[in-house]
Amino acid sequence: MITKPDPADRYLNLATKRFSELGFHGVSLALVAKDAGVTKQAVLHYFRSKERLYGEVLNRLAGRLLAEIDAIKAPTPSARLIAYFEAYAATAISTPQDARLVVRALLDSDAQARSWPIRPYLDRLMDLAMQTPRWQNASRVEALAGLYQLIGAIQYFAISAPTLSGMYGNAIFDDLESALSADLRQIIQDFAQAH
Amino acid sequence: MITKPDPADRYLNLATKRFSELGFHGVSLALVAKDAGVTKQAVLHYFRSKERLYGEVLNRLAGRLLAEIDAIKAPTPSARLIAYFEAYAATAISTPQDARLVVRALLDSDAQARSWPIRPYLDRLMDLAMQTPRWQNASRVEALAGLYQLIGAIQYFAISAPTLSGMYGNAIFDDLESALSADLRQIIQDFAQAH
DNA sequence: CAGATACCTTACCAATCGGTAAGTAACTTA
DNA sequence: TAAGTTACTTACCGATTGGTAAGGTATCTG
Numbered sequence: 001m002i003t004k005p006d007p008a009d010r011y012l013n014l015a016t017k018r019f020s021e022l023g024f025h026g027v028s029l030a031l032v033a034k035d036a037g038v039t040k041q042a043v044l045h046y047f048r049s050k051e052r053l054y055g056e057v058l059n060r061l062a063g064r065l066l067a068e069i070d071a072i073k074a075p076t077p078s079a080r081l082i083a084y085f086e087a088y089a090a091t092a093i094s095t096p097q098d099a100r101l102v103v104r105a106l107l108d109s110d111a112q113a114r115s116w117p118i119r120p121y122l123d124r125l126m127d128l129a130m131q132t133p134r135w136q137n138a139s140r141v142e143a144l145a146g147l148y149q150l151i152g153a154i155q156y157f158a159i160s161a162p163t164l165s166g167m168y169g170n171a172i173f174d175d176l177e178s179a180l181s182a183d184l185r186q187i188i189q190d191f192a193q194a195h
Numbered sequence: 196m197i198t199k200p201d202p203a204d205r206y207l208n209l210a211t212k213r214f215s216e217l218g219f220h221g222v223s224l225a226l227v228a229k230d231a232g233v234t235k236q237a238v239l240h241y242f243r244s245k246e247r248l249y250g251e252v253l254n255r256l257a258g259r260l261l262a263e264i265d266a267i268k269a270p271t272p273s274a275r276l277i278a279y280f281e282a283y284a285a286t287a288i289s290t291p292q293d294a295r296l297v298v299r300a301l302l303d304s305d306a307q308a309r310s311w312p313i314r315p316y317l318d319r320l321m322d323l324a325m326q327t328p329r330w331q332n333a334s335r336v337e338a339l340a341g342l343y344q345l346i347g348a349i350q351y352f353a354i355s356a357p358t359l360s361g362m363y364g365n366a367i368f369d370d371l372e373s374a375l376s377a378d379l380r381q382i383i384q385d386f387a388q389a390h
Numbered sequence: 391c392a393g394a395t396a397c398c399t400t401a402c403c404a405a406t407c408g409g410t411a412a413g414t415a416a417c418t419t420a
Numbered sequence: 421t422a423a424g425t426t427a428c429t430t431a432c433c434g435a436t437t438g439g440t441a442a443g444g445t446a447t448c449t450g
Contacts, residue, residue, distance in 0.1 A: 007427070023302070025220035028407065040408085042428055050408065100302060103351075107218070107295060107302075109358040119362050141367060145374035148355070149348040149382070156298075156347025163304040167314050172336060179340035187344070202397070223437065235438085237398050245438065 008046040011036055015043075016057045020100045024054055024108060061101050062117030069124055077131035081192040084128075085150060089184050092158040093177065099158040122147070134194045150191055154184060203241040206231055210238075211252045215295045219249050219303060256296050257312030264319050272326035276387040279323075280345060284379050287353040288372065294353040317342070329389045345386050349379060 014035040018027045029050055033040040047053035068088065074080040092099045102118065109116060122144065129135045129143040157180055165173035209230040213222045224245055228235040242248035263283065269275040287294040297313065304311060317339065324330045324338040352375055360368035 023218055023220060025218060026303075029409090030406080038427090039429060041410095041430090044409070045426095045428070048409090103298060103354070104302060106355050106358050107299060108221075109361070116358055116362055118358075122362075139370075139374075141370045142374050145371055145378055148352055148371075148375060149378060152348040152351025152355075153344040154347075156351050157343055159298070160301050160343070160347075163301050163311055163313075166304065167311055167317075175334075175336045176340055176343075179337050180343060183340055183344060224439090225436080233397090234399060236400090236440095239439070240397070243439090 007042070011043050011046060012053075012056060012060065015053055016060065016101070017097065019054060019057055019104070020097045023104050024050075029053075057101070058105060058117050061098060061105075062121065064098060065102075065118065065121040066124060069121070069128070077128050078133070078192045081125075081128055081132065082188055084125075085154075085188040085192070086185060089154045089181065089188070092154050093161060093181070096158040096161060099155045103155055103159050129192075132192060132194075134192065146191055150187055153187065202237070206238050206241060207248075207251060207255065210248055211255065211296065212292065214249060214252055214299070215292045218299050219245075224248075252296070253300055253312050256293060256300075257316060259293060260297075260313065260316040261319060264316070264323070272323050273328070273387045276320075276323055276327065277383055280349075280383040280387070281380060284349045284376065284383070287349050288356060288376070291353040291356060294350045298350055298354050324387075327387060327389075329387065341386055345379075345382060348382065 011032060015027070015032045018032055018035065027050075029040040029043055032053075033043050036043070043053065047056060069084055072080050072084045072087070074083045105116075105118070125147055126140055126143055129147060130138075130140065135143045135146070161173070161177075164176060168176070206227060210222070210227045213227055213230065222245075224235040224238055227248075228238050231238070238248065242251060264279055267275050267279045267282065269278050300311075300313070320342055321335055321338055324342060325333075325335065330338045330341075356368070356372075359371060363371070
């Protein structure tokens with residue numbers, strides 16, 4: 001049985017794709033509506049303004065980020081961190097939609113005072129890190145600093161992929177991607193395990 | 196003697212600030228003009244379109260990035276890389292305008308097919324890296340992968356600063372910044388020196 | 391002093407922006 | 421079958437968008 005597709009959900013997914021590509025200011029309600037094959041009033045019917053639509057996109061993003069952590073099953077916190085980050089790096093690089101959305105939200109954060117939905121995600125990862133032998137005697141701030149290097153390196157490469165492949169060509173880009181992926185695996189190991 | 200301030204230059208600086216804050220789509224010609232205390236036609240007089248204005252902003256950015264590398268004087272390529280990246284990390288975190296501009300340009304790169312002006316910068320850094328004992332027997336792609344982790348970690352933290360200080364408060368943010376700066380110094384050392 | 395150049399303004403334009411109001415067609419439920 | 425409810429559409433709005441055209445004024449140059 002095919003579950004009836006919720007129109008609001010469909011618009012939200014299309015809006016997520018567009019906001020990721022073009023940013024808040026680059027997307028118009030008419031564009032999202034055109035993607036959906038409806039008028040913009042159909043979209044406004046569910047989300048009363050563009051701001052609310054974007055807010056809901058970010059809320060869903062926050063939910064996905066948390067869910068991706070919780071989906072990882074591994075015996076120890078270290079193993080969970082390693083498994084999570086390896087999965088995260090792979091998906092961020094191959095399908096950078098969410099990574100782009102996160103970075104765009106970071107860039108636009110001080111423009112409008114939006115309630116920032118990435119905090120639970122960072123806090124969850126910090127909790128996990130604090131349970132590992134490597135970090136349990138360190139401060140949360142030190143763990144966050146370590147986390148941030150890792151996330152930063154992954155996200156930055158993820159959002160750079162189109163530029164890099166355009167600049168250097170697909171062949172070189174593929175080599176770069178595998179070289180960087182190998183490096184990232186090493187950094188992830190270093191982060192999650194005692195040294 | 197005070198050199199006569201070039202109006203075009205002044206508009207360009209104001210536009211750079213705004214594009215960094217709000218992105219291409221978030222900035223209107225009227226806003227830049229308002230910042231300068233003129234009408235938008237004054238701005239259009241020098242840059243015939245918003246696209247060209249933004250293009251010139253990116254060109255200047257590319258020039259600054261290169262100039263900052265060349266401004267570093269140190270006896271060896273390793274020392275130059277270390278000195279450059281330490282200076283770069285400090286300025287990117289304290290005054291993230293250019294970092295934000297780079298990241299915004301990366302995000303928007305596939306939307307419009309713009310000639311990408313960061314390539315000379317990356318190539319220059321790669322040339323420098325290849326002259327160090329650490330990388331001289333490695334491939335350029337491997338060096339680029341290493342570079343990209345470093346740049347990514349720095350830039351990502353730089354653009355996150357407002358969000359992080361807003362989320363965790365200034366006191367914790369200051370601790371985070373010093374912890375991360377210390378980590379970055381270590382990563383920079385590891386990148387530029389044999390291990 | 392005549393003319394050119396630099397620098398900017400007013401006036402205007404079609405297109406698009408986010409958003410309101412009102413109505414319609416189809417389906418669901420009492 | 422009457423009354424909602426769902427999921428839209430058409431019509432419209434004032435404001436803003438990037439951009440064109442034409443002109444004005446001050447300064448510099450021959």
